[in-house]
Amino acid sequence: MHHTDDHQFGQPASTHLRIAPPPFVDPDLLLVTSDDVEFHVSSRILSQVSAHFRDVLDTAPRSRRGRLLVIEVSEDADLLQSTLRAVYASYLQDEEHQLIAPTFLMADPPFNDKDADILLISCDDVAFRMRSEVLSACPYFRNIMDETTISEEGSKVIHLPDSHDTLRSLLSLLTTHPDHGEEGRSSRASRRRSTL
Numbered sequence: 001m002h003h004t005d006d007h008q009f010g011q012p013a014s015t016h017l018r019i020a021p022p023p024f025v026d027p028d029l030l031l032v033t034s035d036d037v038e039f040h041v042s043s044r045i046l047s048q049v050s051a052h053f054r055d056v057l058d059t060a061p062r063s064r065r066g067r068l069l070v071i072e073v074s075e076d077a078d079l080l081q082s083t084l085r086a087v088y089a090s091y092l093q094d095e096e097h098q099l100i101a102p103t104f105l106m107a108d109p110p111f112n113d114k115d116a117d118i119l120l121i122s123c124d125d126v127a128f129r130m131r132s133e134v135l136s137a138c139p140y141f142r143n144i145m146d147e148t149t150i151s152e153e154g155s156k157v158i159h160l161p162d163s164h165d166t167l168r169s170l171l172s173l174l175t176t177h178p179d180h181g182e183e184g185r186s187s188r189a190s191r192r193r194s195t196l
Helices: 045-049 051-060 076-102 140-147 164-175 181-195
Strands: 031-032 037-041 063-065 068-072 116-123 127-128 156-160
Touching: 037 045, 037 076, 045 051, 045 076, 127 164, 140 156
Parallel strands: 031 068, 116 156
Antiparallel strands: 031 037, 063 068, 116 127
């Protein structure tokens, strides 16, 4: 493990290179600052997040120290450390988002309602975006909705043991129910008019 001495970055450069602190110690690249501080960094992370560092990696003169690529940069250690921490923070946020982001396949319309307040997830990871008023016509879904808490996004996410084919068949019955939605209201109105 690399260690950094107590010499502050703002002090005059010494004749010995110092190693920057974590998270810059898992490298395939060494960035050497104008005041002779080495930052051990990941070229993959830098190029993924920052157009500036992509240009540096593509165009800057470089050498090698063993398996590590070495590039000297014009920034001093304080400036480079601030820049790198912002890059790493952005990368870690992206990584966290990817880890927690849904990996579901969204169902085709009419099961992908933009006004939905319920997200049904089948056992084979297909997501059905539905409105609660549609689902409440079915006692099965009504009971499940009553027992499900609302997520931070303001909708209910319900994981079901059924396959997407089973859910699609069941939901098709609900969405084509004659008493549902505008079509249902029009149908009821037509029936009332026909009895007059």
